[in-house]
Amino acid sequence: MRVIWWLATVVAVSLISIVFSHQRTLDPLQNLSLTATSPLQNGLRDIASPLNDIYDGIIDHGGLVRENERLREEVERLQQQLAEQQDAQQRIRELEDALEVKQSRPEDQLLAANVIAQDPSGLKRAIAIDRGQDDGVDEGMVILSRSGALVGSVSRAYRDFAWVRLITDPDSAVNAQVNVQAQQPQPAATPQVLTGGTPAASPSPSPAASAAPAPVGAGGGPAADDGPARGVAAGDLRDDLVLDLLPTDAHIAKGSLVMTSGLGGNFPPGILIGSVKTVQERPQSPFKKAGLLPATRLANLDTVLVLISFKPARLTAP
Amino acid sequence: MSYLIAIVIAWFLALLNASALPYVQVLGVTPDLVLIFAVCWAMVRGQDEALFVVPLAGFLRDLNTSDPLGTSVLAMAPVVLLAAAIRLRALDTEFVPTIAVVAGGSLAYGVISMMVLAATGQDIQWLDALLTVTLPGMLVNALFTPILYLPVHWLGHRRREGLQGAGRLTSPL
Incomplete structure (x- = not known):
């Protein structure tokens, strides 16, 4: 019987608390809790993060090596793209200046x-x-x-x-x-839009x-x-x-x-x-x-x- | 004194759950140390303490999550009932029933949490949540149970020794 009363009380208090929390009445309590515990939580995360890196490195060493190779290739490709993009951005800036267009x-x-x-x-x-x-x-x-x-x-x-x-x-x-x-x-014949196309047909400079x-x-x-x-x-x-x-x-x-x-x-x-x-x-x-x-x-x-x-x-x- | 110890441990585990534990992913889920602790305490220390410690652990857990306050208190309530039901069966060991209550409590916790989140306007993918979060969570929490069961059992054993004098040495399992 005591457990039934306990259960009824817990359910009632929980539901009231959920409603109040949903209506943001209990926000100061949660803010206070996070304020008080954030230094400790930061410390725990700082400890856990390197440990996790070591663990990942041990169990997935082969995967990391492959990923490194893939990332190196991607860096090379992106550097090439960046060089092209810088050229394209320069042209856009010149065209915007010429047309007096402002960045959106x-x-x-x-x-x-x-x-x-x-x-x-x-x-x-x-x-x-x-x-x-x-x-x-x-x-x-x-x-x-x-x-x-x-x-x-x-x-x-x-x-x-x-x-x-x-x-x-x-x-x-x-x-x-x-x-x-x-x-x-x-296709080999596909033109580079920004370097060869007209400004009006160019897509956004992403x-x-x-x-x-x-x-x-x-x-x-x-x-x-x-x-x-x-x-x-x-x-x-x-x-x-x-x-x-x-x-x-x-x-x-x-x-x-x-x-x-x-x-x-x-x-x-x-x-x-x-x-x-x-x-x-x-x-x-x-x-x-x-x-x-x-x-x-x-x-x-x-x-x-x-x-x-x-x-x-x-x-x-x- | 035992309540104070329980509060401090539950509070620390709630912090650990929200800060460091997300780095530990087993079967795609994070073990819920607060739930495991609440079950261990309820199984080892009995119903009287469970009636107080379990809701309090839920409240401390809620303070460190984005769920509405009260969600974990409600979702962990079945733990007390499950622990009471299992303890009625006078088994030789507490360890195996504790694992069973952790698994059952995890399932109940997941389902009730989903119901509360759905009621508060969250979009819940019921089947996916059951298959990818709740059911693996049952297994993972059961696997992590010994980590907390042994210290809680040790604390309980020391308390019994203090009350009854030096008792016979028993295995925690």
């Missing part, structure tokens, strides 16, 4: 934040950062990795801390578009688009006049990150870069999300789906950047 995106203002905790439940993919409302962080703000790739958005902001919903969280959805990767096999025309029409061949294939990059417990709602006639190649499209107003356009890992052909489905590899390793983030200058549209469901 002002200089980004970024705020560095340390990751102090990670949601351990597995049902959600979320991290806590040591920046909150007092630092200008607000809900919906975009979080980037140190290299500028998309990490997620602020799901809950406290006074001194914030929880960030990662792009791999099942609740996350980002409007995205696929660009054809530069190393993708191209790294991927600088070397190859945007994808992609029915039939699989590159089509410079078609727009990029648009879809929604959503978190998935099984595959981490998937690109869904793609047109069935879009020719998506493995390795193609995926970026934010800017549609919906919650994320600025042109932020790298990841690359296409697998493409799922579903004959009966009206849409195509692709598995994505996030551009940044989300499991072991130490520092992230909050994009302070971009204000999300905060679209809500009707």
Whole structure:
């Protein structure tokens, strides 16, 4: 009988607490807890991170060697692309000056934040950062990795801390578009758009688009006049990150870069999300789906950047 | 005094769960040390202490996650019932039943957490969550049980010795 009364009390108190927490009444308590424990949590993470690296190095030595080789090749390729892009950017700047066109995106203002905790439940993919409302962080703000790739958005902001919903969280959805990767096999006669084309026909000066025309029409061949294939990059417990709602006639190649499209107003356009890992052909489905590899390793983030200058549209469901 | 020890351990494990443990991924999931500790305490120390320690461990866990406060308190409540049901069966060993309660408690915890998250507006992929998080979590938590069971059993044994004088030496298993 005593256990039944205990159970009834625990259930009642829990439900009341959940309701209050959902209504944000208990935010000061959680903020206080995170404030008090953040030094210890930082210390524990600092200890665990190198240990994890050693463990990974031991159990996956062969994989690391292969990855190093692959990364060296990729660095070479990217350096070559960078050289081409710098030339292209110079030309764009000259053309913009000539046409008196202003950049659509002002200089980004970024705020560095340390990751102090990670949601351990597995049902959600979320991290806590040591920046909150007092630092200008607000809900919906975009979080980037140190290299500028998309990490997620602020799901809950406290006074001194914030929880960030990662792009791999099942609740996350980002409007995205696929660009054809530069190393993708191209016909020998394909011209370099920015170096040989007219300014009016040039796509945006993103790294991927600088070397190859945007994808992609029915039939699989590159089509410079078609727009990029648009879809929604959503978190998935099984595959981490998937690109869904793609047109069935879009020719998506493995390795193609995926970026934010800017549609919906919650994320600025042109932020790298990841690359296409697998493409799922579903004959009966009206849409195509692709598995994505996030551009940044989300499991072991130490520092992230909050994009302070971009204000999300905060679209809500009707 | 034993409650204070339990609170300190649960608090430290809750911190560990949110900071260092995410680096430890077995079968794609992180072991839930707070849940394992609560089960071990309930099995070794009995129902009276479990009624206090289990909800408190849940509360401390909630303070370090993005879940609404109260989620873990609610989701860990079945641990007390499972532990009580198993302890009624006067078994020779506590260790094997503890592993069974950890596995059952992990399943109950996962299902209740999903229900709470769904009720608070989260998008829950039920089948994927069961197959990729909850069921592997049962196994992983069971595998990690000895790490916490042995110290908790040792603490409990010392307490019994203090109450009854030097007792006979028994195996923790």
